[in-house]
Amino acid sequence: MEERRGSTFSPDQCMAAADSITSKVLHVLILTNQEIEQVLKMDECMSILEEMYRDFGRGKALFMPRVDNILPCDHEGAYYGFKHMGGGWPLHKIMAMRVNSDIITHPSVRDQLRRVKVPAAQDRWVGLIFLFSTETGELLAIFPDGVAQRMRVGATSGLGVKYLAREDSRRAGIIGSGWQAGAQILALLVARPIEEIKVFSLRKESRETFAREMSQRTGVKIDPVDSAEECVRKADIVLAATSSLVPVIRAEWLNKGMHVSCITSYEIDKPVLERCQRIVVHTKYQEKPVNNVLSGTEHVPAQYFERGIAPENSPDLADLIVGREPARTDASEITCFLNRMGLGLQFAALGALILEKAKQFGLGKELPPEWFSEDVHP
Amino acid sequence: MEERRGSTFSPDQCMAAADSITSKVLHVLILTNQEIEQVLKMDECMSILEEMYRDFGRGKALFMPRVDNILPCDHEGAYYGFKHMGGGWPLHKIMAMRVNSDIITHPSVRDQLRRVKVPAAQDRWVGLIFLFSTETGELLAIFPDGVAQRMRVGATSGLGVKYLAREDSRRAGIIGSGWQAGAQILALLVARPIEEIKVFSLRKESRETFAREMSQRTGVKIDPVDSAEECVRKADIVLAATSSLVPVIRAEWLNKGMHVSCITSYEIDKPVLERCQRIVVHTKYQEKPVNNVLSGTEHVPAQYFERGIAPENSPDLADLIVGREPARTDASEITCFLNRMGLGLQFAALGALILEKAKQFGLGKELPPEWFSEDVHP
Numbered sequence: 001m002e003e004r005r006g007s008t009f010s011p012d013q014c015m016a017a018a019d020s021i022t023s024k025v026l027h028v029l030i031l032t033n034q035e036i037e038q039v040l041k042m043d044e045c046m047s048i049l050e051e052m053y054r055d056f057g058r059g060k061a062l063f064m065p066r067v068d069n070i071l072p073c074d075h076e077g078a079y080y081g082f083k084h085m086g087g088g089w090p091l092h093k094i095m096a097m098r099v100n101s102d103i104i105t106h107p108s109v110r111d112q113l114r115r116v117k118v119p120a121a122q123d124r125w126v127g128l129i130f131l132f133s134t135e136t137g138e139l140l141a142i143f144p145d146g147v148a149q150r151m152r153v154g155a156t157s158g159l160g161v162k163y164l165a166r167e168d169s170r171r172a173g174i175i176g177s178g179w180q181a182g183a184q185i186l187a188l189l190v191a192r193p194i195e196e197i198k199v200f201s202l203r204k205e206s207r208e209t210f211a212r213e214m215s216q217r218t219g220v221k222i223d224p225v226d227s228a229e230e231c232v233r234k235a236d237i238v239l240a241a242t243s244s245l246v247p248v249i250r251a252e253w254l255n256k257g258m259h260v261s262c263i264t265s266y267e268i269d270k271p272v273l274e275r276c277q278r279i280v281v282h283t284k285y286q287e288k289p290v291n292n293v294l295s296g297t298e299h300v301p302a303q304y305f306e307r308g309i310a311p312e313n314s315p316d317l318a319d320l321i322v323g324r325e326p327a328r329t330d331a332s333e334i335t336c337f338l339n340r341m342g343l344g345l346q347f348a349a350l351g352a353l354i355l356e357k358a359k360q361f362g363l364g365k366e367l368p369p370e371w372f373s374e375d376v377h378p
Numbered sequence: 379m380e381e382r383r384g385s386t387f388s389p390d391q392c393m394a395a396a397d398s399i400t401s402k403v404l405h406v407l408i409l410t411n412q413e414i415e416q417v418l419k420m421d422e423c424m425s426i427l428e429e430m431y432r433d434f435g436r437g438k439a440l441f442m443p444r445v446d447n448i449l450p451c452d453h454e455g456a457y458y459g460f461k462h463m464g465g466g467w468p469l470h471k472i473m474a475m476r477v478n479s480d481i482i483t484h485p486s487v488r489d490q491l492r493r494v495k496v497p498a499a500q501d502r503w504v505g506l507i508f509l510f511s512t513e514t515g516e517l518l519a520i521f522p523d524g525v526a527q528r529m530r531v532g533a534t535s536g537l538g539v540k541y542l543a544r545e546d547s548r549r550a551g552i553i554g555s556g557w558q559a560g561a562q563i564l565a566l567l568v569a570r571p572i573e574e575i576k577v578f579s580l581r582k583e584s585r586e587t588f589a590r591e592m593s594q595r596t597g598v599k600i601d602p603v604d605s606a607e608e609c610v611r612k613a614d615i616v617l618a619a620t621s622s623l624v625p626v627i628r629a630e631w632l633n634k635g636m637h638v639s640c641i642t643s644y645e646i647d648k649p650v651l652e653r654c655q656r657i658v659v660h661t662k663y664q665e666k667p668v669n670n671v672l673s674g675t676e677h678v679p680a681q682y683f684e685r686g687i688a689p690e691n692s693p694d695l696a697d698l699i700v701g702r703e704p705a706r707t708d709a710s711e712i713t714c715f716l717n718r719m720g721l722g723l724q725f726a727a728l729g730a731l732i733l734e735k736a737k738q739f740g741l742g743k744e745l746p747p748e749w750f751s752e753d754v755h756p
Contacts, residue, residue: 026500030749062449062672064460069442071466071473073512080466080512082442082473088449088460088672095449095460095479099508101515102755117755122404124751126515130477134451134458137479137504142750149756179754294440294466365749371408372520373502376557377480377495378527 027366029358031143039357040147042186045155045350046162050321052349053159055091057318063087063345064097066289072296078105078118079297083289087345089352093135096348098145101126106301113245113301131351139372141355141364145347148354150183152346153339156282156317157261158187160337161237163320163327164280165259169236170195175228175248176241177201177210180263184241185214185222192237197222200231201242229253240267251275254334261337265309268336273309276336278328283343284316310338405744407736409521417735418525420564423533423728424540428699430727431537433469435696441465441723442475444667450674456483456496457675461667465723467730471513474726476523479504484679491623491679509729517750519733519742523725526732528561530724531717534660534695535639536565538715539615541698541705542658543637547614548573553606553627554620555579555588558641562619563592563600570615575600578609579620607631618645629653632712639715643687646714651687654714656706661721662694688716 055061066085073080081104086097102125103118119125127145132138161169169192174181177199188194199214199222201207207224215222225231232238232253240248240262249260251271260276262268273279293300315325317337328335358364433439442464451458459482464475480503481496497503505523510516539547547570552559555577566572577592577600579585585602593600603609610616610631618626618640627638629649638654640646651657671678693703695715706713736742 032749033752033754059673062447062670064445064447064462064670067442069440069464069466069473071440071512072468073471075513080473080515082464082466082475082510082512084442084462084475086447086460088447088458090450090672090674093451095447095458097460097462097477099475099510101473101510101517103513103515119755120514121516121751122514122747124748124753125755126510126517126751127756128517128750132460132477132479132504134449134460135453135481136498136500137458137481138499139479139504139506144750144752146752146754146756153756179756292440292442294468295437296468367745369500370502371410371743372506372522373499373504374411374522374524375502376411376524377497377503378505378524378531378557 026369028139028369028372029141029364029366031141031354031358031364033144033147035363036143036147036354039361039363040151040354042151042155042158042183043190044353045151046158046187046190048349048353049152049155049346050159052089052345053318053321055089056345057322057324060091061087061089061345063285063343066342066344068289068291070291070293070297070300072294073103075103075118075120077299078103079300085342085344087343087348088134089345089348090134092348092352093133094348094352095132095134096344096351097130098344098347099128099130100145129347129351131355138369143354148347148350150180152342152350153180153263154183154187156346157184157239157263157337157339158191159317160261160280160339161188161191161259164278164335164337165192165237166257166328166331169259171235172237172239173198173200173231173235174239174241175200175231177207178241178243181210181241182214184239185218188237188239189218189220194220198225198231198235199223200225200228242267247272256332256334259335259337261339263339265340270309273311273336275334277333278335279310279314280320280337281310281314281316282339282341283318284314404747406517406747406750407519407742408745409519409732409736409742411522411525413741414521414525414732417739417741418529418732420529420533420536420561421568422731423529424536424565424568426727426731427530427533427724428537430467430723431696431699433467434723435700435702438469439465439467439723439726441663441721444720444722446667446669448669448671448675448678450672451481453481453496453498455677456481457678463720463722465721465726466512467723467726468512470726470730471511472726472730473510473512474722474729475508476722476725477506477508478523507725507729509733516747521732526725526728528558530720530728531558531641532561532565534724535562535617535641535715535717536569537695538639538658538717539566539569539637542656542713542715543570543615544635544706544709547637549613550615550617551576551578551609551613552617552619553578553609554618555585556619556621559588559619560592562617563596566615566617567596567598572598576603576609576613577601578603578606620645625650634710634712637713637715639717641717643718648687651689651714653712655711656713657688657692658698658713658715659688659692659694660717660719661696662692663721
């Protein structure tokens with residue numbers, strides 16, 4: 001229940017606490033997704049991200065572009081992807097780097113190409129966040145990226161809702177019932193006092209279970225529906241949170257005053273964008289990642305690479321937050337938030353929050369700092 | 379003594395052994411510089427680097443460009459630098475990423491600007507190498523970069539000697555007696571049967587101690603001399619290995635048939651290059667790092683940024699090793715090897731060797747792999 005309400009959450013909420021953490025950390029913290037999930041609250045994630053975008057929008061934070069390195073590997077039909085991104089945020093004296101080390105395949109499921117990461121790491125996956133102090137240079141923490149990734153995507157879509165959806169939005173529709181969808185709902189409820197949510201996803205059982213569980217968790221009425229159209233038609237806010245490679249929202253379903261949000265390039269198409277009066281991208285600085293592909297990986301399908309679909313010169317979230325570009329200006333506009341590309345800086349913001357929480361609750365395993373430093377410098 | 383001789387070292391020497399390491403590693407290894415220094419032999423470093431350049435030159439290895447991220451920090455007159463580089467080498471199923479997290483100052487010492495890294499990490503520095511398996515995605519090892527950095531620079535200059543110096547070179551001069559100079563000598567002795575080495579550096583005591591110690595270690599006659607000119611004049615091979623920001627070799631000291639090598643952009647100048655008939659750079663693919671500088675760090679001096687001094691279209695070491703460009707073609711040429719920019723791929727090569735050695739000698743602390751993997755994938 002605590003993720004609910006607080007649509008007027010304060011951006012300062014968790015800032016003061018997180019200040020000057022780094023100089024007091026003496027050990028390298030190893031945290032788990034479970035520990036992080038226990039303590040990371042959506043309203044606090046949104047607060048610290050909002051403050052980060054405010055600094056970023058004013059040139060007070062630095063992002064490290066996402067680079068996708070692609071190599072051949074021995075698995076049948078698979079290739080190796082090493083992705084990294086990051087960012088530094090002086091206010092919190094923190095530098096973050098996120099690394100994904102994946103064996104990737106593209107099986108065709110029901111005539112549709114999918115992107116599947118093989119759990120080749122002893123039946124697990126490898127996505128890691130490394131946090132460093134910009135005050136001492138020290139490695140502060142290493143933890144898996146799963147929960148932070150989910151929360152950053154949800155929180156960012158939530159900030160899109162906060163700045164773009166009508167204040168009087170009460171009904172929402174969500175398409176998707178997977179890993180990302182839950183975080184989208186939590187963020188939605190922080191941003192607006194939503195009273196009713198419809199859920200659609202391809203598998204009936206999945207959407208029913210999801211609706212029941214999220215309803216119990218949030219105390220909000222959440223109902224599964226039988227089509228995407230039903231999910232969208234009467235909603236004030238529509239959130240797409242799928243891994244679909246084909247569009248899931250049709251232009252003709254949209255009504256005046258709606259806010260539409262998506263987390264991939266594929267969930268909406270050009271006709272949808274043409275119906276929107278205000279289109280905002282997550283960040284214009286990372287519209288295209290750097291692809292660094294070794295020969296021998298020619299079978300990597302084009303779908304692997306993100307495509308830009310927003311009109312050129314679209315404002316981004318930081319523009320709205322610093323007030324350089326207007327948010328919604330009237331109740332009849334259809335607004336769209338394209339949360340399709342991440343920003344490594346988000347991990348610096350959530351990282352600062354996670355470190356503070358870890359300290360507060362005594363979480364994590366501590367490793368000696370001398371394992372991760374040296375008495376020479378090349 | 380064992381670093382000596384073997385100018386016709388075999389590139390296959392340590393290759394077979396290092397094969398298919400990654401699939402058998404079950405834990406994440408934490409290694410120290412001391413452990414690495416004990417087992418890393420210069421001839422083996424040169425062999426594996428040579429093989430890596432052969433693959434790289436044929437498009438069979440991928441480098442991740444060096445990025446320098448620069449942020450303000452609170453220390454007086456200092457800034458924060460987060461540098462990363464890397465590379466993937468399919469032959470060894472390895473991906474390496476090296477990260478440096480530094481507090482950097484530029485004090486003026488005797489009217490000369492220096493670059494000094496502050497040991498702000500509990501009196502230590504932070505430079506780390508992360509190795510990943512391209513077969514399973516797993517994090518294989520984390521270790522400090524000091525010894526590997528020194529060995530890669532030395533070994534690379536040694537390969538420059540192997541391909542460019544006269545076969546009958548017997549006398550060498552080295553300018554510098556610091557951290558890098560020792561590795562330069564070890565590599566020199568692997569590449570050619572040198573009989574006599576002269577050493578010059580600014581501080582008399584330092585060059586005398588260095589000459590004595592390196593002579594004891596290698597069994598070769600090594601004498602300190604009182605000027606750079608004396609060091610260079612009669613040498614067949616001249617190695618600059620300093621942190622000087624002004625040139626240390628003058629064009630008029632060079633003689634026919636000499637080989638000149640340096641490890642920074644500042645050690646030699648244009649007149650020296652104009653005297654050389656054959657100029658080879660370490661790698662043409664990383665002549666300029668990516669500088670990513672946040673506003674508020676305007677005091678970072680231009681010297682921080684590497685400058686290119688080689689003529690355009692200079693061949694690189696990989697060109698020589700794959701035979702795409704000629705090495706020395708006659709005994710009278712003056713050759714020059716500019717080993718001024720590193721390549722992240724070097725850490726993949728040395729990393730494969732270090733992993734093999736760690737396994738062979740049972741080195742390192744083992745951490746559970748589940749600390750560095752997860753059961754979800756975003």
